[in-house]
Amino acid sequence: MPETAPRPDRLSGTRYGSRPTMKDVAARAGVGLKTVSRVVNGEPGVTPDTERRVQEAIEALGFRRNDSARVLRKGRTASIGLVLEDLADPFYGPLSRAVEEVARAHGALLINGSSAEDPEREQELALALCARRVDGLVVIPAGDDHRYLEPEMRAGVATVFVDRPAGKIDADAVLSDSFGGARDGVAHLLAHGHRRIGFIGDMPRIHTAAERLRGYRAAMADAGIPVEESWMSLGVTDPERVRRAAEEMLAGPAPVTAIFAGNNRVTVTVVRVLAGRGRSVALVGFDDFELADLLDPGVTVVAQDAAALGRTAAERLFGQLDGTLLTPERIELPTRLITRGSGELPPS
Amino acid sequence: MPETAPRPDRLSGTRYGSRPTMKDVAARAGVGLKTVSRVVNGEPGVTPDTERRVQEAIEALGFRRNDSARVLRKGRTASIGLVLEDLADPFYGPLSRAVEEVARAHGALLINGSSAEDPEREQELALALCARRVDGLVVIPAGDDHRYLEPEMRAGVATVFVDRPAGKIDADAVLSDSFGGARDGVAHLLAHGHRRIGFIGDMPRIHTAAERLRGYRAAMADAGIPVEESWMSLGVTDPERVRRAAEEMLAGPAPVTAIFAGNNRVTVTVVRVLAGRGRSVALVGFDDFELADLLDPGVTVVAQDAAALGRTAAERLFGQLDGTLLTPERIELPTRLITRGSGELPPS
DNA sequence: TAGAGCCTGGACAACGTTGTCAGAGCGGGA
DNA sequence: TCCCGCTCTGACAACGTTGTCCAGGCTCTA
Numbered sequence: 001m002p003e004t005a006p007r008p009d010r011l012s013g014t015r016y017g018s019r020p021t022m023k024d025v026a027a028r029a030g031v032g033l034k035t036v037s038r039v040v041n042g043e044p045g046v047t048p049d050t051e052r053r054v055q056e057a058i059e060a061l062g063f064r065r066n067d068s069a070r071v072l073r074k075g076r077t078a079s080i081g082l083v084l085e086d087l088a089d090p091f092y093g094p095l096s097r098a099v100e101e102v103a104r105a106h107g108a109l110l111i112n113g114s115s116a117e118d119p120e121r122e123q124e125l126a127l128a129l130c131a132r133r134v135d136g137l138v139v140i141p142a143g144d145d146h147r148y149l150e151p152e153m154r155a156g157v158a159t160v161f162v163d164r165p166a167g168k169i170d171a172d173a174v175l176s177d178s179f180g181g182a183r184d185g186v187a188h189l190l191a192h193g194h195r196r197i198g199f200i201g202d203m204p205r206i207h208t209a210a211e212r213l214r215g216y217r218a219a220m221a222d223a224g225i226p227v228e229e230s231w232m233s234l235g236v237t238d239p240e241r242v243r244r245a246a247e248e249m250l251a252g253p254a255p256v257t258a259i260f261a262g263n264n265r266v267t268v269t270v271v272r273v274l275a276g277r278g279r280s281v282a283l284v285g286f287d288d289f290e291l292a293d294l295l296d297p298g299v300t301v302v303a304q305d306a307a308a309l310g311r312t313a314a315e316r317l318f319g320q321l322d323g324t325l326l327t328p329e330r331i332e333l334p335t336r337l338i339t340r341g342s343g344e345l346p347p348s
Numbered sequence: 349m350p351e352t353a354p355r356p357d358r359l360s361g362t363r364y365g366s367r368p369t370m371k372d373v374a375a376r377a378g379v380g381l382k383t384v385s386r387v388v389n390g391e392p393g394v395t396p397d398t399e400r401r402v403q404e405a406i407e408a409l410g411f412r413r414n415d416s417a418r419v420l421r422k423g424r425t426a427s428i429g430l431v432l433e434d435l436a437d438p439f440y441g442p443l444s445r446a447v448e449e450v451a452r453a454h455g456a457l458l459i460n461g462s463s464a465e466d467p468e469r470e471q472e473l474a475l476a477l478c479a480r481r482v483d484g485l486v487v488i489p490a491g492d493d494h495r496y497l498e499p500e501m502r503a504g505v506a507t508v509f510v511d512r513p514a515g516k517i518d519a520d521a522v523l524s525d526s527f528g529g530a531r532d533g534v535a536h537l538l539a540h541g542h543r544r545i546g547f548i549g550d551m552p553r554i555h556t557a558a559e560r561l562r563g564y565r566a567a568m569a570d571a572g573i574p575v576e577e578s579w580m581s582l583g584v585t586d587p588e589r590v591r592r593a594a595e596e597m598l599a600g601p602a603p604v605t606a607i608f609a610g611n612n613r614v615t616v617t618v619v620r621v622l623a624g625r626g627r628s629v630a631l632v633g634f635d636d637f638e639l640a641d642l643l644d645p646g647v648t649v650v651a652q653d654a655a656a657l658g659r660t661a662a663e664r665l666f667g668q669l670d671g672t673l674l675t676p677e678r679i680e681l682p683t684r685l686i687t688r689g690s691g692e693l694p695p696s
Numbered sequence: 697t698a699g700a701g702c703c704t705g706g707a708c709a710a711c712g713t714t715g716t717c718a719g720a721g722c723g724g725g726a
Numbered sequence: 727t728c729c730c731g732c733t734c735t736g737a738c739a740a741c742g743t744t745g746t747c748c749a750g751g752c753t754c755t756a
Contacts (some may be wrong), residue, residue, distance in 0.1 A: 019503045021742055032706035037744060045704060062499030067479040068425070069742035071416040072711050079459070079480075088445035088655075090438050090638070097436035100462060109476060111427070111459045114448060128457060131415040132427075151410030155367045271642060290438070291639045294619060307436075369712055380736035385714060393734060417712035420741050 020061040029057035040065055071133065079103075080136040080158075080317060081129030082112035083122055091264060091287060091306055092140070095162070098310030099138055106318050108135065119143025130157055136317040138162055138310075144205065146171070158320035162313045164207040165330060172320070173330045174313040176304035178208045178286070181335030182215025183222075185284040185302040186260050188337060190223045194258040194282060194347050196231065198249040200242060200270065201262025203235035212262050212286055231256055242269040250281065257347035258282035264289045271299060282345040286335075293340055300343025303336045368409040377405035388413055419481065427451075428484040428506075428665060429477030430460035431470055439612060439635060439654055440488070443510070446658030447486055454666050456483065467491025478505055484665040486510055486658075492553065494519070506668035510661045512555040513678060520668070521678045522661040524652035526556045526634070529683030530563025531570075533632040533650040534608050536685060538571045542606040542630060542695050544579065546597040548590060548618065549610025551583035560610050560634055579604055590617040598629065605695035606630035612637045612649075619647060630693040634683075641688055648691025651684045 022036040029036065031050060038046050039054040046054075057063070071077045080103050084092045100110045111129060115122035122142040126149060129137060136158030137149075144167035153159050153171070165173040189197050199216045202209035213234065220227050230252070233245035246269070249256045259281060261267040267285030274281050285292075288303035312331060319325035370384040377384070379398060386394050387402040394402075405411070419425045428451050432440045448458045459477060463470035470490040474497060477485060484506030485497075492515035501507050501519070513521040537545050547564045550557035561582065568575050578600070581593035594617070597604045607629060609615040615633030622629050633640075636651035660679060667673035 023742080026706095033742095034707080034744080035705060038705090041744085047704065050704080062503070064475065064479050064500070066420070066481060066742055068416050068419040068481055069711090070744075072414070072420055072713085072742080073744045075711080077416070086445065087448060088441040090441060093436040093438060093441055097434065097462060100435060104461075109459060109480070110461060111457060113452075113458060114445060127412065131412050132457070133414060133416055152412070155410070268639065271639075275642060289639075290637075291616065291619075291643070294623060295639070295642055296644055371712080374736095381712095382714080382736055382738095383734085386735090389714085395734070398734085414712055417741090418714075420712080420743085421714045423741080 019066070020063045021066070022063070024061055025054065025057045025063050028061060029053045075133075077133050077135055078107055079109040079111055079132070079134050080138065080314075081126070081132075081134040082110055082138045083115055083125050083129070084112065084140045085117055085142060086114050087112070088114075090289065093306075095140075095306040095310035098307040099314045102311055102314035102318065115140075115142040117142045119145075123148050127152075135321055136160070138313050138317060139166075140164065141166060143167065144207075158317045160313045160317045160320070162309055170328045172313075172316050172325075172328050174309055174316065175330065175332050176208070176309065177332045177334050178211035179215040179218070180332075181302040181304065181337075182212035182260065182262075182286060183219045184215075184335070184337055185286065185300075185343070186216050186219035187222070188300070188339070188343055189258045189260065189282055189284055190219060190225075192258075192282065192344055192346060195223075195225055196228075196254060196256045196258075196347075198231045198233070198246075198256035198259040199262065200233045200236055200245050200249075200259065200266050202237050202266075209234070209262055216260055237265065239265075239269045242266050243273055246270050246273045250277070250279075256281070258284070258343075258345075261285040263287050267299065267301070271295060280345050280348050282343055282347070284343040288338060292338075295342075297342045297345065298340025300337070300339045300341065303338050305333060305336075308333055367414070368411045369414070370411070372409055373402065373405045373411050376409060377401045423481075424483055425481050426455055427457040427459055427480070427482050428486065428662075429474070429480075429482040430458055430486045431463055431473050431477070432460065432488045433465055433490060434462050435460070436462075438637065442654040443488075443658035446655040447662045450659055450662035450666065463488075463490040465490045467493075471496050475500075483669055484508070486661050486665060487514075488512065489514060491515065492555075506665045508661045508665045508668070510657055518676045520661075520664050520673075520676050522657055522664065523678065523680050524556070524657065525680045525683055526559035527563040527566070529650040529652065529685075530560035530608065530610075530634060531567045532563075532683070532685055533634065533648075533691070534564050534567035535570070536648070536687070536691055537606045537608065537630055537632055538567060538573075540606075540630065540692055540694060543571075543573055544576075544602060544604045544606070544695075546579045546581070546594075546604035546607040547610065548581045548584060548593050548597075548607065548614050550585050550614075557582070557610055564608055585613065587613075587617045590614050591621055594618050594621045598625070598627075604629070606632070606691075606693075609633040611635050615647065615649070619643060628693050628696050630691055630695070632691040636686060640686075643690075645690045645693065646688025648685070648687045648689065651686050653681060653684075656681055 022033055026033045026036045036054055039051050082096055082099055103110050113125045115125060119142050126137060130152045138160050140162050141164045146166045146169050149159060150169060159171050161171055161173040201212055204210040204213055236242050236245045259270055261270050264287035270283060285299055285301045288301045292299040292301055316325055370381055374381045374384045384402055387399050430444055430447055451458050461473045463473060467490050474485060478500045486508050488510050489512045494514045494517050497507060498517060507519050509519055509521040549560055552558040552561055584590050584593050607618055609618050612635035618631055633647055633649045636649045640647040640649055664673055
């Protein structure tokens with residue numbers, strides 16, 4: 001007599017809350033354990049009739065393979081970890097999405113977490129992911145010492161750093177050309193007649209911030225303009241301090257006529273400051289952001305391609321896993337100047 | 349003779365690429381396997397001296413516990429899954445960040461993936477996460493039939509739906525008050541003298557879209573205004589079609605004087621359309637977005653609190669896991685009208 | 697009809713960890 | 727001196743899967 005739709009919780013000898021295993025399926029289908037495994041994994045060597053019986057048992061019991069056991073046995077988890085700064089930051093949305101797409105194309109899942117810019121938390125998170133035996137790790141560094149990852153990398157965890165290079169170890173890194181981008185952005189302001197140009201950026205201990213500052217200095221030097229200390233504001237990142245910094249630059253006897261903003265959060269804050277003032281001040285920001293074109297004037301930016309960063313990094317990671325990419329490399333992706341108005345304002 | 353900093357890849361009987369296990373650590377420290385386990389897990393009953401020896405061995409070998417094996421043994425993974433629509437959508441950034449924070453507070457990791465609004469992909473992803481034996485699942489539904497999750501939920505996977513309710517099963521859901529929010533937003537336009545108000549929203553098969561449409565109709569009905577078909581555009585989501593829809597509403601002999609936009613992507617597109625026109629048209633959008641206050645005029649929105657949605661959902665999920673929350677519930681979070689100018693324009 | 701070879705199925709070990717339980721060593725009390 | 731009880735340690739099984747290997751039954755050929 002064929003069974004008629006048994007209730008899934010009436011599993012043989014299992015209590016509520018536990019799940020059927022291949023053994024249960026095998027018992028129900030009246031076959032051996034390994035046969036079930038073969039069916040589940042689509043391996044050859046199973047008669048259509050047997051396969052059908054097994055499929056029915058799987059269906060009836062609501063069986064789902066336990067991937068933990070599988071991972072334990074096979075050694076590979078088909079998952080990669082992504083450690084970023086803050087999931088809520090719009091810059092990382094497209095980036096993690098791109099990483100996810102590549103992972104998906106390779107049949108891998110994405111596990112991710114935010115370091116909140118805290119090096120300790122970055123380490124904790126990265127090591128937790130390693131304990132899960134992720135196959136690879138994409139890290140947007142918060143700290144500047146990644147030696148803690150050496151044993152992991154030696155053990156075969158593919159590792160790629162994005163946006164900022166790794167600290168004190170030799171590893172793949174995919175970056176935007178911060179130096180070149182900043183230099184071009186500042187040069188753009190210079191080309192429009194500005195001479196007193198301010199720079200507001202993050203702490204120079206952050207690689208990208210340092211590079212952008214270097215780009216700013218290089219552009220000014222190329223134009224033969226000595227930079228005054230009061231034009232630069234470094235390590236300023238929270239809105240209130242950015243606001244004050246901007247206001248100070250714009251006050252005094254010889255105020256700046258243009259500002260170069262080191263990242264998109266700074267840019268947005270500067271936009272707010274400028275919106276509250278009558279006098280027009282030119283602005284170029286590093287990083288594009290949504291709606292930049294709708295503001296009045298549109299905000300001219302040095303855009304980096306977050307999705308390309310993520311895609312490139314993930315592809316290198318799988319390249320490492322394939323064994324095709326072996327020597328660590330630093331890849332710099334170009335930036336693109338998008339003119340929208342704010343960077344083309346003349347000095348006032 | 350004490351060993352001096354052995355090279356980590358010289359593991360006893362292990363080849364390059366494999367990792368030391370507790371057995372290796374035990375052998376090196378000259379203790380039993382279980383003692384290592386005790387030290388690693390901070391269990392009591394180990395002499396300080398033994399513990400020190402074990403710690404040294406761990407250090408020397410670069411040992412890291414294999415969580416896959418641990419999970420297999422313990423049954424709990426200390427990780428939760430998040431299935432959302434699109435990681436790159438700014439609305440989901442704060443949401444997933446909030447989920448992550450709660451997970452972190454409970455010592456759990458977050459695994460996530462995007463469904464890209466594809467029901468099949470949602471299912472595939474959710475089931476993959478279940479195969480990994482996540483303890484719980486936060487799902488932003490793309491499909492409208494979630495019966496496939498029943499065996500999982502019965503097996504003890506905590507499940508919470510966010511932003512939209514589950515389809516065809518009884519499950520926890522945390523939603524924004526789409527109906528009330530839309531009604532209030534439209535009422536706001538009515539209060540400013542508008543009578544011909546357009547509505548552009550997503551397909552009504554999406555719960556939130558249907559609710560917002562219902563709110564629009566309710567507000568209009570309350571004001572005693574019969575809604576004309578040409579004022580409504582449903583199932584329109586890609587920018588080009590939104591643009592056309594908006595332009596059609598604004599053309600003709602009796603154009604609308606105000607538009608209610610059903611979600612933030614629509615709102616942004618409508619803003620672009622309106623920016624290109626001389627005549628002023630009032631606009632209220634559902635969902636807040638960054639820089640809405642900087643546009644001219646600022647965009648009046650019905651804001652939902654994405655972070656609160658995520659936080660509430662995750663907390664309910666861990667409540668289920670604690671065993672404190674047992675009966676599925678639908679929670680609606682209030683929305684908030686933020687006036688910034690665009691919704692207060694008079695009819696022209 | 698007998699033998700060779702193929703196809704299907706199953707028994708068993710192993711992956712690395714943790715829970716159980718029992719044994720070893722030691723100190724103190726009778 | 728002997729025994730009890732305590733603390734610390736380790737042997738062993740189990741978690742659910744997959745890889746290896748062998749057995750049995752079948753078909754095909756001589």
